[in-house]
Amino acid sequence: MEYGNFIDWYNALAKPGWTPSPQFIGLVWQTLYPIILVTFSFVFVQALRGKIPRILVIPFIVNLVANIAFTPIQFGLRNLTLAAIDIVIVWASIIWLSYKIWPHYKLIALLQVPYFIWVSVATTLQLSITVMNW
Numbered sequence: 001m002e003y004g005n006f007i008d009w010y011n012a013l014a015k016p017g018w019t020p021s022p023q024f025i026g027l028v029w030q031t032l033y034p035i036i037l038v039t040f041s042f043v044f045v046q047a048l049r050g051k052i053p054r055i056l057v058i059p060f061i062v063n064l065v066a067n068i069a070f071t072p073i074q075f076g077l078r079n080l081t082l083a084a085i086d087i088v089i090v091w092a093s094i095i096w097l098s099y100k101i102w103p104h105y106k107l108i109a110l111l112q113v114p115y116f117i118w119v120s121v122a123t124t125l126q127l128s129i130t131v132m133n134w
Contacts (some may be wrong), residue, residue: 006075006078007022009075009078010022010075012024013080013129013133014129014132014133015125015128015129015130015132016125016128016129016132019125019129020121025122028118031114032114032115032118035111035114036064036067036115039082039111039112040060040063040064042105042108043056043057043060043101043105043108044057044060046104046105050059052101052104052105053105056100056101056104059093059096059097059100060097062089062093062096062097062099063093063094064098066087066089066090066093067090069086070083070086070087070090073111074086074126075078080126080129080130080133081130083126083130084106084127087119087122087123087126087127088127089125090119090123091116091119091120091123094112094115094116094119095116097112098112098116105112126134
């Protein structure tokens with residue numbers, strides 16, 4: 001996929017007036033990804049060490065897979081509806097993983113708050129773009 005081609009496609013979509021710039025969106029993700037990396041890695045390591053039940057990693061895996069899938073769905077497939085469903089899964093899985101890890105590591109759950117806030121904005125944006133371009 002050619003870079004300019006997907007930018008042209010995205011720029012041509014109807015979007016709400018409050019849509020953040022692509023540069024701002026990139027900056028937010030550059031800030032969030034290290035938090036996600038450290039906190040998710042911590043949970044995976046604790047599960048491997050037997051400090052927490054291994055089943056607790058399931059919502060983290062669901063979130064990671066859905067998060068990684070968003071860009072190929074949105075920009076590769078250019079499927080707004082599927083991207084909207086995917087981002088709702090990302091959003092819901094943040095709630096799920098925070099709820100499940102809270103009894104074991106409250107700090108890990110609290111560190112998901114910025115991620116949850118941003119994904120709430122991104123979900124609202126994606127749903128808006130999807131509806132506006134139906």
